[in-house]
Amino acid sequence: MKEDESNWFSRWEEQLPSPDELMPLSQTLITPHLALVFDLHNPNGISQSTPPPAPTLAHPSSSEFENSGDLGSGAGGDEPARTLKRPRLVWTPQLHKRFVDAVAHLGIKNAVPKTIMQLMSVDGLTRENVASHLQKYRLYLKRMQGHSNGGGLASSDPATDHLFASSPVPAHFLHPGGRPGQDHFMPFVAPPQAGRPIWVTHPQFHQQRQVGHFGSPPSNGQFEHSIMARQQAQPAAHRMGAPPPYGDDVESGAANGGRKVLTLFPTGDD
């Protein structure tokens, strides 16, 4: 036999959510001690016990930074790409989970890029981002339907569902032919999140799994703050009586057999 189709899986494991790397997107970012070490400060003095429902994306990986030829050329060699151009968006399983969750609770009918984007309230995310991903997601669903093999995972194509396989797909996605009128409309609002770091990935930097070097003093620990605070004033939406407790995402049991898959939204029925 030849090699299994674990090709992507091998890589997948490598990119697996390292607690350190994956945490930032979850709830607790880092310990206050580390925050101090990294010269990070809490905006609102949120204690570590207060998990901020920050749907803000974090850099998927913080590669080590070394001055590669970028010596003290203070002037001249500026990089406008950091503020003008936006790096490629990396759809992490968690981010996709959020995406799927939003769509699931919006309903296929309302699952439009714009709505999804607003519901996700992910700082930095644009309609184009969601639209592009939505398109691919639809193809994934369609493909899955065609291969609706009784009972199992149609992951026979390791080349179309890398990310999608990380998130469970609601059943409602497979039968848009439902009856109109029974749409689940969940007036989910996005919590007014203040400017915060967003996704941003290094265009040409490898994001290889870097073991936590957090224990090292900030000798040179100048972490990149590639933050393009694209704070978009949310038009107050419709009406938000109670801010939804964004449970945020959880680790999907993709590689972990026995992980529970929670749904972000507290609503199960409609």
Added chain:
DNA sequence: CGTACAATAT
């Protein structure tokens, strides 16, 4: 908003 195509990364 949806689809197609192109660019880029792996």
Added chain:
DNA sequence: TATATTGTAC
């Protein structure tokens, strides 16, 4: 190289 993913244009 080919494939996958994302961005951008239509």
